Amino acid sequence: MDSYFSTGTISVQAILETSNDEMLVAAAKTGEHLAFSELWNRHSKKTFSTMYRITRNRQDAEDALQDAFLKAYVHLKNFDGRSTFSTWVTRIAINSALMILRRKRAHPEISMDGGAEGETWQHWEVPDRRANTEEHYARSEREHHLKRAIRRLRPALRTIVEIQQVHDTSIKEIAEIAGISVAATKSRLLRARTVLRRSLG
Template identity: 40%
Template sequence: MNRTYNPAYSGVPDSQLVNWAQQGDNAAFAELIERHTPTAKRMAYSILRDQSDVEDEVQNAFWKAYEHLGQFQQDAKFSTWLSRIVVNECLMRLRKERRMHLTYLDDGANGDEAVPLDLPDKSPGPELALAKSQVGGVLREEIRRIPALLRDVFVLREVQELPMPEVAGRLGISVAAAKSRLLRARQELRLRLDRHCGRLGAATLLG
């Protein structure tokens, strides 16, 4: 992917840049990446909490967007489409790491003296850290399962922390409709999290 940046594209709307990029204009795609890199990195960091992992997965997301740009339909915003790819890449990385951690725990049960656990440094203790990690995994997985109509507004507002007028603008809907979807998304997420309370505890999920 050639990411040669052309400043002449700086005032062109995303929709036109996408059209040009779909026709083979790599500089137009580079402009799209320049515009959306800060938001993509903020979103990835809110999920991964590791800058090195963020850089890797944002780059992976950009490559995937480039490879599948021909499938993008202009009835959606490019920013929303790209954000969904970034979130999916980050969640896939977390699932891989979770499987790796479970493998380490199984190895330790077979007689190893040390069990390697990737726990947050700021945690007051390994038990609490592991619990919070599990809760975070549940939360991210249930956000992913929310219907796309509700998930998009939730991610833009709660993850990216965008003001509601900007959320509405990105989704091409009114502020009132965006607020309505956000309320429904929160209700949907709470119902989904309630199903896990028996295993993790409601206090842990809400803490």
């Protein structure tokens, strides 16, 4: 730490604890590992809470958290400071959590019909084994096309859609997880729904 912080008679830990995130990021970019550890200490608990709200599984939340901070550490030099470190690492973590859920869920798709008062979208039902082959095939094709259309959404829209579809989450909770306003969340969901309808004809 001596290469970045001038300690004098003050302990390194005291300097770390009184430094703002911008200072810690700058120090971490020069290779000061304790600075990044302090960023972890400050933000890991809140980030884990967000991951748990998405995954509703402690192990998945922990995996997403670890993956996010590892990616943040590896790519820290690419962090340009246009957002706060907290916002940046949370975005990485959300993507990690959604990736974990994509791998786990056999049928992650949703319809484009709004739920009560437009608060949620309803999940498509998984075809049961009694369905005839033709119906099953048609539904599988529809799911495939919707899945592909969702992947083609720009990131800001895709993330909101995927957060919503995980547990039929309310708009208010999506906004809290994504760190944006309820109005912005509604706007993005509406734009996403419009794009998906256009893509699917």
